[in-house]
Amino acid sequence: MTETLLSIPLNVLDLRDNDFFMFIGQFCSQDVVEYLKLLEDYLELIDVKKKLAFRRSDGSYLIKIGVQYDINELTKNLRNALISKGQMTNDLAGRKAYEFLRINIPGSLPSLTTIQTKLAKEGLRAVEGEFRYNDMIKYMSTVNSKFAFCAEDRTTAERKIIYDTRSNSFVGFSPPLDEYGMPRMKYFQTDSIEDLQCWFEQEDISKLLNLYMIQPINSNDQKISPYALAAYGTNGKYTSFDIIRRWFKVFEESSSQGIRIIGYSTDADAKYLLGMRLVSGFFATLLNSPISKHSLLLTIDIPKSWSWFFLPRQQLFLCMQDAIHICTKLRNRLLSTSAVIMMGDGLVSIDYLLQLIELRSKFNHNLVKSDICPHDKQNYRSCEKLCAAIECLQEINDSHATVVYLSIIRCIIIALIDPSTPTATRIYYAWLAVFVCRLWRTWLNLVPKQDFNDRISQMANH
Numbered sequence: 001m002t003e004t005l006l007s008i009p010l011n012v013l014d015l016r017d018n019d020f021f022m023f024i025g026q027f028c029s030q031d032v033v034e035y036l037k038l039l040e041d042y043l044e045l046i047d048v049k050k051k052l053a054f055r056r057s058d059g060s061y062l063i064k065i066g067v068q069y070d071i072n073e074l075t076k077n078l079r080n081a082l083i084s085k086g087q088m089t090n091d092l093a094g095r096k097a098y099e100f101l102r103i104n105i106p107g108s109l110p111s112l113t114t115i116q117t118k119l120a121k122e123g124l125r126a127v128e129g130e131f132r133y134n135d136m137i138k139y140m141s142t143v144n145s146k147f148a149f150c151a152e153d154r155t156t157a158e159r160k161i162i163y164d165t166r167s168n169s170f171v172g173f174s175p176p177l178d179e180y181g182m183p184r185m186k187y188f189q190t191d192s193i194e195d196l197q198c199w200f201e202q203e204d205i206s207k208l209l210n211l212y213m214i215q216p217i218n219s220n221d222q223k224i225s226p227y228a229l230a231a232y233g234t235n236g237k238y239t240s241f242d243i244i245r246r247w248f249k250v251f252e253e254s255s256s257q258g259i260r261i262i263g264y265s266t267d268a269d270a271k272y273l274l275g276m277r278l279v280s281g282f283f284a285t286l287l288n289s290p291i292s293k294h295s296l297l298l299t300i301d302i303p304k305s306w307s308w309f310f311l312p313r314q315q316l317f318l319c320m321q322d323a324i325h326i327c328t329k330l331r332n333r334l335l336s337t338s339a340v341i342m343m344g345d346g347l348v349s350i351d352y353l354l355q356l357i358e359l360r361s362k363f364n365h366n367l368v369k370s371d372i373c374p375h376d377k378q379n380y381r382s383c384e385k386l387c388a389a390i391e392c393l394q395e396i397n398d399s400h401a402t403v404v405y406l407s408i409i410r411c412i413i414i415a416l417i418d419p420s421t422p423t424a425t426r427i428y429y430a431w432l433a434v435f436v437c438r439l440w441r442t443w444l445n446l447v448p449k450q451d452f453n454d455r456i457s458q459m460a461n462h
């Protein structure tokens with residue numbers, strides 16, 4: 001093997017014509033040499049070479065610039081198509097599923113690093129705490145909309161610290177808020193190991209991810225995908241006033257670029273509920289509020305006969321809870337194994353739903369056990385299926401409390417989620433849900449605690 005390698009000339013890559021064939025003859029049979037000569041002398045191949053390239057005096061070929069450009073563009077488009085396919089697969093399936101597919105189908109999908117690099121070059125990769133107003137404006141123009149609803153929500157995040165090369169900062173620490181309630185971008189930047197050690201010892205590591213989504217609104221009821229405005233880690237140590245100041249800041253920045261934020265939506269967190277009450281003036285007053293003299297105030301045409309409607313007529317923006325989140329919260333409380341829910345002399349329990357599945361045909365109720373015990377706590381589809389089985393559930397003995405509880409969820413779906421519900425019907429079912437909850441709460445306040453304990457003990461014995 002060593003002798004063979006030593007016999008290879010240094011100019012092996014420059015060999016042409018007879019010199020090349022003589023070199024091949026040293027290592028291969030004459031049949032291989034004749035085959036290569038056939039390829040060299042193939043007339044149609046020579047004609048193709050003349051069309052696509054220039055022949056140098058030494059016998060080598062130089063591909064024409066136009067041909068090389070077309071080939072490069074084709075290769076570039078194919079590569080971009082592959083990356084776009086990988087990006088879409090990663091967005092729809094998730095990181096773990098993407099890695100599983102990539103490992104089991106080698107060469108079919110690009111690496112995650114390649115996808116992230118492409119997004120960074122196009123300016124689509126967000127920096128923690130960055131509110132991307134300019135990109136939002138571009139997206140809103142593509143969907144031909146100037147009105148939007150903003151949704152804010154928190155979710156549990158993995159507690160870890162990473163270094164972001166793009167922003168030259170450490171991500172994972174909880175960034176402090178400025179005077180507008182906005183997170184400070186690139187706050188954790190340092191070249192000192194002592195500073196980094198100090199941060200690990202003194203700063204909070206983010207346990208939650210705060211996400212801002214923009215939902216464009218248009219006049220023809222077209223379904224438009226939402227846009228991720230910003231995301232950042234947080235430790236949850238902020239007040240309702242920080243939330244309000246942040247809402248005002250997002251509203252002003254969007255308005256200055258021609259986008260009108262109609263309102264904000266969030267879950268039932270106590271801080272956000274208080275913020276919504278203060279902003280809307282619903283049995284609460286926000287001192288030194290900039291709303292009263294703002295030039296973009298909305299005037300709500302409330303009939304004078306609606307003495308029961310307590311929302312002020314003028315609002316800068318509307319506030320509402322995420323209806324889907326409310327439904328899943330109520331469903332999760334129903335499915336909880338630790339919570340005891342009583343309503344009158346009845347018990348709200350999944351046991352009645354399990355009886356329904358065991359005693360009645362699926363053709364009637366369309367339920368399976370995975371609807372009652374879902375692994376995904378945000379599975380809204382199971383809420384719809386549970387509510388659709390209310391009539392069948394009424395046939396189960398002592399299930400009246402569970403029926404009323406599911407009826408509250410169904411009222412919320414009809415009033416706030418179903419797009420086909422008329423306005424008058426929305427108001428009816430919204431007030432029906434509120435009335436039942438208020439009546440239930442009044443009963444809970446009036447019944448002595450000892451009666452609850454006795455009732456729970458009695459049910460436990462049975």
